[in-house]
Amino acid sequence: xxxxxxxxxxxxxxxxxLGEVGLSLLFIVLVVRWLSESSYSxxxxxxxxxxxxxxxxxxxxxxxxxxxxxxARAQSPFSSFWLFRRLLFAMLLASASPFFxxxxxxxWLADWLNQSVFAVAPWLPAxxxxxxxxxxxxxxxxIASFRVGRIVLIRFLGQLVNILTxxxxxxxxxxxAEILLASLALVNxxxxxxxxxxxxxxxxxxxxxxxxxxxxxQVVRYCRAQYFIGLANIGLLGQIDxxxxxxxxxxxxxxxxxxLAALLILRIYNLITGWGASLNSIISTVYLExxxxxxxxxxxxxxxxxxxxxxxxxxxxxxxxxxxxxxVFGERYQPIVSLLNLFALQQMLMALLGASVCxxxxxxxxxxxxxxxxxxLFGLLNVLLDILLIPSYGALGAVIATSLANVLTRSAEAWxxxxxxxxxxxxxxxxxxxxxxxxxxxCAFIGDGGLITLLVRSTFFVTILFGIFYLIKPMEAADRLxxxxxxxxxxxxxxxx
Numbered sequence: 001x002x003x004x005x006x007x008x009x010x011x012x013x014x015x016x017x018l019g020e021v022g023l024s025l026l027f028i029v030l031v032v033r034w035l036s037e038s039s040y041s042x043x044x045x046x047x048x049x050x051x052x053x054x055x056x057x058x059x060x061x062x063x064x065x066x067x068x069x070x071x072a073r074a075q076s077p078f079s080s081f082w083l084f085r086r087l088l089f090a091m092l093l094a095s096a097s098p099f100f101x102x103x104x105x106x107x108w109l110a111d112w113l114n115q116s117v118f119a120v121a122p123w124l125p126a127x128x129x130x131x132x133x134x135x136x137x138x139x140x141x142x143i144a145s146f147r148v149g150r151i152v153l154i155r156f157l158g159q160l161v162n163i164l165t166x167x168x169x170x171x172x173x174x175x176x177a178e179i180l181l182a183s184l185a186l187v188n189x190x191x192x193x194x195x196x197x198x199x200x201x202x203x204x205x206x207x208x209x210x211x212x213x214x215x216x217x218q219v220v221r222y223c224r225a226q227y228f229i230g231l232a233n234i235g236l237l238g239q240i241d242x243x244x245x246x247x248x249x250x251x252x253x254x255x256x257x258x259x260l261a262a263l264l265i266l267r268i269y270n271l272i273t274g275w276g277a278s279l280n281s282i283i284s285t286v287y288l289e290x291x292x293x294x295x296x297x298x299x300x301x302x303x304x305x306x307x308x309x310x311x312x313x314x315x316x317x318x319x320x321x322x323x324x325x326x327x328v329f330g331e332r333y334q335p336i337v338s339l340l341n342l343f344a345l346q347q348m349l350m351a352l353l354g355a356s357v358c359x360x361x362x363x364x365x366x367x368x369x370x371x372x373x374x375x376x377l378f379g380l381l382n383v384l385l386d387i388l389l390i391p392s393y394g395a396l397g398a399v400i401a402t403s404l405a406n407v408l409t410r411s412a413e414a415w416x417x418x419x420x421x422x423x424x425x426x427x428x429x430x431x432x433x434x435x436x437x438x439x440x441x442x443c444a445f446i447g448d449g450g451l452i453t454l455l456v457r458s459t460f461f462v463t464i465l466f467g468i469f470y471l472i473k474p475m476e477a478a479d480r481l482x483x484x485x486x487x488x489x490x491x492x493x494x495x496x497x
Contacts, residue, residue: 023159024267028260030163032329034175037256041246042115042177044259048242049113050129053098055234058133060226061087061094062140067363068219069144070285081203083219084141095133102126113246117177124181131188138195154194162187226363228372235379236406238262241386241398248390258395260329261339262402265317269347272313272356273306279360287364295361299420302357308432308474310351312465315440318344319461323447323454339399346403352433353410354421361417370416378409431474439465 032040065087072079102109102118102125110119118125142151165183173179234240241262245255279302286294317324321340325333362371382405389397414421443461447453 023156023163027159027163028263029328031180032260032333034170035177037253039175039177041252041255042117043180045113045115045242045246045255046117046125046181048239050125050132052234052239052243053129054133055230057094057098058227058230059090059094060223060230061091062136063226064219064223065137065140066144067222067284069141073145078203088137091133091137095130098129099126102129114252121178124178124185127185128181128188131185131192134192135188135195138199141199150198151195154191158187158191225368225372229368229375232372232375232379235382236375236409238402240383241402244386244390245395245398249394251394254394257333257336257339258398260333261336261343261399264340265343265347268313268317272309283360283364295364296420296423299357299361300423303354303424304428306354306356307351307429310356311348311433311436314344314347314351315436316458316461319440319444319457320454323449323457326449327451327454339395342399342403346407349407350410352429353414355410358413358417361420362413367416371413374412375409378405381405428474431472435465435468435472435474439468
């Protein structure tokens with residue numbers, strides 16, 4: 001496997017994530033402005049419940065495909081399809097339980113979560129659940145095959161069509177959560193059909209190929225471990241917070257405030273980590289070909305790349321959060337500014353802990369069982385804190401609980417690969433973190449709000465940051481040499497820092 005192929009997969013993943021997140025942010029803005037707070041609360045409750053069901057019944061199949069498809073493909077091209085077909089069948093079986101639960105438990109869900117959409121149109125969430133699971137597993141196949149461009153194009157077009165469909169639909173009828181969910185079902189059906197068509201053309205139905213019995217056992221054990229990690233993640237992700245807010249908060253608007261803040265920070269995180277979509281498969285291949293020494297070298301590359309990207313993005317969001325929220329979403333969503341700032345602080349700490357890099361190396365080193373225990377522990381802590389804080393503090397209590405639990409989890413995960421962290425240059429970390437922090441503090445309190453304040457803060461932040469980096473020169477000789485070998489034209493710019 002060459003550097004160019006790794007870079008190609010990373011580049012397509014990042015470009016795809018850029019387009020996907022851009023359209024997703026546009027979608028969020030339009031939906032928030034179109035829907036009332038109660039309708040947006042209903043929509044986000046449905047989506048978070050579907051994500052929760054995917055975690056409960058996902059079985060770790062997508063993660064297993066990302067980890068073992070490169071190994072199966074190295075044995076035979078047909079073996080990768082054999083593996084995909086087995087995991088697809090397992091996914092369909094696992095999806096049956098939540099599918100019928102959403103259909104048969106519609107009245108109970110409507111009463112429990114205070115959202116009538118479950119009783120009025122139960123087929124919508126049930127259909128969306130199945131479509132999301134199909135698309136997730138199919139996407140994993142293309143990512144693990146380092147052919148990210150195909151799935152990038154399908155997802156991009158799907159989101160674009162969804163926005164246009166909603167705009168047309170809402171032009172003729174009053175905006176409701178049911179119409180929004182129906183549009184999502186139609187568009188996701190089209191994307192699933194497109195992905196499966198590509199797979200069939202590639203040879204999905206070819207019956208040749210298998211993988212050796214020992215590898216099958218490894219796949220099952222790995223999927224099982226990833227599934228338990230996923231279950232542990234339930235307590236750390238925003239889905240459980242939304243459900244608990246729907247149950248415990250005195251004001252239904254708290255659900256929409258938390259959901260919007262969490263969604264925005266998640267989209268930013270997805271944007272800045274899009275390059276890592278193929279990371280599990282890349283690191284698996286590196287370990288197979290280069291062993292522990294190659295693993296340590298690649299950890300240094302990826303951490304040093306991710307740190308400035310992650311920190312600059314979330315500190316930049318903190319700088320412009322107040323004028324951005326009021327300008328884009330309106331004064332009624334002003335309460336999410338404090339929530340966004342707390343989430344940004346959480347992301348700053350997670351950037352320093354290598355949150356976007358460590359999981360792939362932990363999985364490749366076979367230490368995922370430790371992660372299971374850690375995430376169960378801190379997931380339970382998050383739920384307990386939610387139950388204690390939400391009745392009194394609403395969405396703010398949910399953010400505090402989630403942020404604390406996630407930072408503690410990432411700290412423990414960084415400890416699991418401490419021998420890889422030992423190879424890092426800590427002078428680089430101090431320069432990057434210090435430079436970004438100083439630039440953020442100098443710009444975060446300029447003006448009160450509005451478009452002018454947004455433009456002034458963002459312009460000053462970028463200008464001051466570049467000036468600080470030019471003075472302190474955080475890039476080291478090894479960084480410049482690596483970038484020169486990979487991208488000579490980019491190296492001319494990097495030499496300034």
